[in-house]
Amino acid sequence: MLSGVDLRVGAGRISALLGPNGAGKTTFLRIVTGLLLPESGSVHVAGIDVAADPMAARRHIGVVPSGDRTFYMRISGIENLAFFGRLYGLSRREALARAERRLTDVGLSDAGGQRAGLYSHGMQKRLSMARALLMNPELLVVDEATDGLDPEGARRIQDLVRGIADTGTAVIWTTQRLDEIRGFADAVTVLDRGRTTFAGTVEDLMLQSTSRAYFVRLRGAGDAATDAELDRANGALGSQGTLSRAGGDREHLRLDLTEGAVLGEALAAVSGAGLTVLDVAQQRSELEQSFLRLTTPRT
Amino acid sequence: MTGAQANPLAELAKLSAFLRRDVLTRLSYRTAILADWFSLFSQALVFYYVSKVVNPARIPSSGGQRTTYIAYVTVGIAVSGLLAIGLARLVNVIRQEQFMGTLESLMVTPTTASVILLGSVVYDLIYVPFRTIIFLVIVSIGFDVSFVTSGYIPALVILAAFIPFVWGIGSIASACVLTFRRGTGVLGFATFVLTFTSGAYFPVSLFPGWVGEIAKINPIAVTITGMREQLIGGAGWDDALTVLAKLIPMSGITLLLGLLAFRLAMRRERRLGTLGLY
Secondary structure (H helix, E strand, C coil): CEECCCCCCCCCEEEEECCCCCCCHHHHHHHCCCCCCCCCCCCCCCCCEECHHHHHHHCCCEEEECCCCCCCCCCCCHHHHHHHHCCCCCHHHHHHHHHHHHHHHCCCHHCCEHHHCCCCCCHHHHHHHHHHCCCCCCCCEEEEECCCCHHHHHHHHHHHHHHHCCCCEEEEEEECCCHCCCCCCCCCEEECEEEEEEEEHHHHHHHCCCCCCEEEEEEEECCCCCCCHHHHHHHHHHHHHEEEEECEEEEEEEEEEECCCCCHHHHHHHHHCCCCEEEEEECHHHHHHHHHHHCCCCC | CCCCCCCCHHHHHHHHHHHHHHHHHHHHCCCHHHHHHHHHHHHHHHHHHHHHCCCCCHCEEEEEEEHHHHHHHHHHHHHHHHHHHHHHHHHHHHHHHHCCCCCCHHHHHCCCCCHHHHHHHHHHHHHHHHHHHHHHHHHHHHHHCCCCHHHHHHHHHHHHHHHHHHHHHHHHHHHHHHHHHHCHHHHHHHHHHHHHHCCCCCHHHHHHHHHHHCCCCHHHHHHHHHHHHHCCCCCCHHHHHHHHHHHHHHHHHHHHHHHHHHHHHHHHHHHHHHCCCC
16 A cells, blocks of 8 residues: 655656565556556656556556566577567567667677576576666666675676666666665655655665764774773764773774764764774664664554 | 557557467477377277267267267367367466466556457467367378368368357456456366267267257357268358358357456456466
């Protein structure tokens, strides 16, 4: 059940749709592609009302579904693409030509003649991407494309999508993985139980974080910072935050920054107090904290 | 699905893509094709030996000609086989697409639901009648069954008029499966009743009188009787036209009802968003 979801994706922009399981991401995509009729509200793709004319709208949409087995496993990758190309009204010759081009684009030109059933998970995702791009869509809808992929496979898919967006295609990218939207998505919408809980940029989403805690490893004059050195560092930090012991370990400390404080400036203050900063790690990413704050059930 | 904007010719051109896809897929299952033919001929072989103990005098004449049980039953096997295989494939094809996860991939293309349904069975609509013809020819040679040569063409025309009926019933069953996720049991029962009372394997005259009355409006019985009159009795075109005048409206109405039911089932799935669920 979706309610009050408003999403606009401009040409060449990647809009991430973020949310936990059951948030309504796939339902939203089904409405966008005309597979599901909304009870109210409307979706327009390239100026076409999807519910009123799904056939016309689908000519402008490329879909990368979340499932793996969305191809005919007994026939080759290129035959699969040519088949789907023909469903868009292409002649067989044109469909084959486009299929070959897209297979090259996604790095599958050598595997085009293999049965789709022999493709690995990552190869099927790329084949799916090739199918979605056959008609140079104005809108590319990608449903959890990196799910189950290794980091290299996921990066490859992201690079492909970024390249496609750079040619002017609008992209809706759904994911549960927060790490993949930073530096990738231009805008983020967070869905929770069918409602929008956040809409803005990735940077705006990070600002939703209330707590900013880091683990820092410090060395004082000796191997570990003494209490006196810690007091001196806290004095130097002032209103920027506090440095405290993290458990019994004398080398690892916890740095809590106050709102508006800048990590680099805080670390400079600690260094200025005579301590050497060896390592800094975010206790939990700002994105993760924001996401949890926006989606965790409230009591 | 809005089909009003779809160009009918462009939509029909997509059928060749479905046909190619299914030819390639079926060719990858060569053993299944061989098993199908083996099963068909083993059935004919059984009836060949059964015919040895059946008194030909008890077999009704067709087109005024007396015949043997094997000739009588071969036409029944051919038509009921076409019905059974045609229906099974029609019903299962959409279910298979759902299971394989390809149905949603098809539905997000600008293709009408009717073309997806027709495209999914176009291979069978060509292959199954072809299989029937080859079966009739081979049985007539292999089991020394003499069919009237001039009866082949009218018999094939009658068979062709029967195909929309199979397609229509299959579309209704397919709509039921799409809606209720089950339905093959009901389909099997309905196929059995229609076939059993059609005179495919036994003369209808053996049944109570009311079965004979039902057989007059049972398209399977009409088809089998019509084909027997052509192949066994050589009844000719006048008789074939009488059969066609009866059969074509039945087939046409069933087909329209089938496509309507399938369309409504698809619309319901879109409204509920359950197309990809099984």
